[in-house]
Amino acid sequence: MHHFVSKILIVILPLIAEAQRSQDKNELLNWCLDAKHHKTAPGPESSLFEQCTPWKNRSCCTEETTKKLHESNPYNFNYDHCPGKKMSEDCHRHFLQDHCFYECSPNVGPWVVSETRSWRKERYWKVPLCASDCQIWFNSCANDYTCTDNWSRNFDWINSTDKCSSGSKCRTNVCPKGATCQTIREIYGNAQTFCDTVWDNSWKYTNNSRPCMRLWFDGTGGNPNDAVAQYYAHIISGAATCTYSVLWYTFQLMAIWHFNYIM
Template sequence: MPWKLTPLLLFLGWMTSVCSARARTDLLNVCMDAKHHKAEPGPEDKLHNQCTPWKKNACCSARVSQELHKDTSSLYNFTWDHCGKMEPACQRHFIQDNCLYECSPNLGPWIQECPNGTTCRTFETYFPTPAALCEGLWSHSYKLSNYSRGSGRCIQMWFDPALGNPNEEVARFYALALTAEARPQGIRPLLLCLALMLSLWLHD
């Protein structure tokens, strides 16, 4: 009689494999769970200066975007000139970097929690070369590549919002890549289910 369970076991195995291999849409359009981020992305019409590309869909508030542009910001009790006067072009780069970090809803595929009990070390200890920085900064989520700006494979710190946010496509590409990596595991429950049914059928 165990063979009568075959349709149910097949259905359960199929559902398990489908659920475990679904697209990682949970990585798209999300904000980090961090100190100054909003809980969910949404419109922010009054984002300041270099943070304006994210005004249609932002994880930062207008207040945060204004603080990012100050020489001494209350956000992290940090001053741009802590090592001497910073060049305007360099400061502009770091403000864009901070706007991306605080405002972008397209970083989901790379969000990693900091491990508990980690030891504070110098920057050079962790990242002795540019390649080490690129590949090690977010728990090896990035890979050094020859892709260029506009390739659809690189997050852009600065873009023309009138042309749309190119980072949406990049996040979608890498979320789908993470889904593809998970697919081989997704078929295991189905195979296990089929093996169980065969065993029940043979012992009937």
């Protein structure tokens, strides 16, 4: 049993150490990114819109933000950046779920790092994403088109013909000069490369046998990602020195995560 715990710690401690910004457990478990649309602290919402609904009991986003995600384009990001190609509804639904996670999840504390951009001062880095969720996302988008692998850094941004909500002109993303549009399957090759790369290492493809985040869940059994964040935060806060305490959190994680695994 001690050997089992040691193997777990060898795997997850280096991942945590790379990104942690705090050792305060309560802070790590209630972290909203310092970013444009996020609340300062997680809390309940009376309702959230469509794909963001599962986070309404404890959320870093507001209903207004989630409605904008579905009905408009708060960041003016163009998913249809390949000329003549429109992203499929199924693929777009998964990107909406990904965006809901970004705006709404209070469980990213163990992976938050600083960033200097006009719309945010923090981001999350290498959050462990369950391989099964990643594979479903990749399969849904495999035949859609893109022209670059890193969607956070590689696009060119030009003045858009659309107006921002403020009434001023916005900038939108276009394919880099000389880039060729290919299917997502051709650009990335496999699900792991896709999830690890598409948002500049925000996600880390993680085997389902290890503690990992669900991209989306139905919410009826609670938020399975609470237990995952608690597991990592417990280790960061110093509990890794207590074998039996880590084991207790392992069993808690397995019970809650397994309940929510089949949607």
